[in-house]
Amino acid sequence: MGIQFKQVSKRYGGANSPLVVQGIDFVVPKGSLTTILGPSGCGKTTTLRMIAGLEAPSGGQILIDGVDVTHLGPSERNVSMVFQSYALFPHMNVIGNVRYGLDVSGVHKAEAQERAQKSLALVGLAGYEERLPSELSGGQQQRVALARALVLEPSVLLFDEPLSNLDARLRRSMRDEIRHLQQRLGLTVAYVTHDQSEALAVSDQIIVMEAGRIAQAGTPQDLYERPTSAFVAGFMGEAVLFDGQSLHDGSVQLGPLRLVPRHAVTPGAARAAVRPEAWVVGRELSGGESLPGSLSAELKQWSYLGSFVELTFDTELGQVFVVSPEVERDWRIGQVLALSLPGRGVSVVAV
Numbered sequence: 001m002g003i004q005f006k007q008v009s010k011r012y013g014g015a016n017s018p019l020v021v022q023g024i025d026f027v028v029p030k031g032s033l034t035t036i037l038g039p040s041g042c043g044k045t046t047t048l049r050m051i052a053g054l055e056a057p058s059g060g061q062i063l064i065d066g067v068d069v070t071h072l073g074p075s076e077r078n079v080s081m082v083f084q085s086y087a088l089f090p091h092m093n094v095i096g097n098v099r100y101g102l103d104v105s106g107v108h109k110a111e112a113q114e115r116a117q118k119s120l121a122l123v124g125l126a127g128y129e130e131r132l133p134s135e136l137s138g139g140q141q142q143r144v145a146l147a148r149a150l151v152l153e154p155s156v157l158l159f160d161e162p163l164s165n166l167d168a169r170l171r172r173s174m175r176d177e178i179r180h181l182q183q184r185l186g187l188t189v190a191y192v193t194h195d196q197s198e199a200l201a202v203s204d205q206i207i208v209m210e211a212g213r214i215a216q217a218g219t220p221q222d223l224y225e226r227p228t229s230a231f232v233a234g235f236m237g238e239a240v241l242f243d244g245q246s247l248h249d250g251s252v253q254l255g256p257l258r259l260v261p262r263h264a265v266t267p268g269a270a271r272a273a274v275r276p277e278a279w280v281v282g283r284e285l286s287g288g289e290s291l292p293g294s295l296s297a298e299l300k301q302w303s304y305l306g307s308f309v310e311l312t313f314d315t316e317l318g319q320v321f322v323v324s325p326e327v328e329r330d331w332r333i334g335q336v337l338a339l340s341l342p343g344r345g346v347s348v349v350a351v
């Protein structure tokens with residue numbers, strides 16, 4: 001069953017203070033990984049802390065594996081949390097940190113030692129038992145924190161921005177390791193992040209939160225390819241919004257461009273969220289020429305970024321930002337090119 005939220009809300013302080021979580025419902029199925037994604041202040045950490053029992057909800061019900069845990073304390077829930085700051089005991093060596101939870105819950109010494117060693121091996125740190133946290137890299141410290149959470153064999157494992165103190169390369173490898181371990185051990189995980197690429201990479205389900213509510217929940221592909229609001233589209237992929245008109249035949253007119261949305265939209269004002277990689281840059285146009293079905297665009301700026309180029313154009317729709325794989329092309333500031341939107345990467349969202 002995993003984790004279930006039923007109409008859960010939260011306010012800090014008295015009855016007049018605002019609800020920072022506003023009656024949300026979701027399920028994290030057993031053995032799967034859900035990320036809670038959203039901008040700063042949207043209520044992600046509060047939601048995670050309510051799963052952990054570190055905050056009490058102001059209303060609603062929280063179930064873990066079908067059991068109502070709404071009023072249980074953190075130690076009564078069989079939940080472990082890995083924090084952004086690692087929260088290791090600095091004076092204790094690695095094995096001491098990992099077995100701490102077992103020691104305080106009265107597990108026999110020999111068993112605690114054996115389980116801690118197994119857990120360290122799981123995160124690739126066998127042989128580091130005697131080191132102090134200060135003698136480890138950031139990535140290794142985060143692995144110790146992970147081993148310390150895993151050793152308790154929790155029914156739910158929670159991560160609060162676990163990678164934000166690591167550099168970009170390490171972040172990617174730790175992210176993949178967490179996902180690999182979660183799948184191998186069949187762990188039920190809720191994972192808070194504000195980084196959409198991290199969420200896309202590790203999740204079975206992504207829940208996007210906006211101001212205390214769930215803006216949209218679904219698979220990574222659902223959210224990336226089929227955002228239902230401008231907020232989600234913008235949050236998931238640097239999409240730029242353009243105002244247009246939806247017509248009676250179901251298409252949407254965006255300046256000279258005609259799009260066919262995946263879902264029917266009512267005729268009238270419409271808005272399209274276009275990701276930078278959705279644009280295709282066609283041929284150069286000569287003085288005043290225009291191509292039917294394409295947007296004339298003057299190149300204002302471009303940057304080479306190794307495997308792709310970033311291009312900024314002026315067009316009748318305003319500034320258009322494009323990411324193109326054509327790194328070898330002879331890009332020149334001032335040239336006028338034909339842009340088109342052949343398909344993927346465009347979503348028509350509510351106005």
Ligand SMILES: Nc1ncnc2c1ncn2[C@@H]1O[C@H](COP(=O)(O)OP(=O)(O)OP(=O)(O)O)[C@@H](O)[C@H]1O
Nearest residue numbers: 012013020038039040041042043044045046047194
């Ligand atoms: N202990 C607290 N007392 C009062 N208000 C709080 C407390 N903790 C959080 N808040 C408020 O609740 C709202 C949600 O905070 P929360 O930390 O859950 O957001 P978040 O999405 O995790 O943000 P961030 O990414 O910045 O951590 C914010 O407006 C915040 O100021």
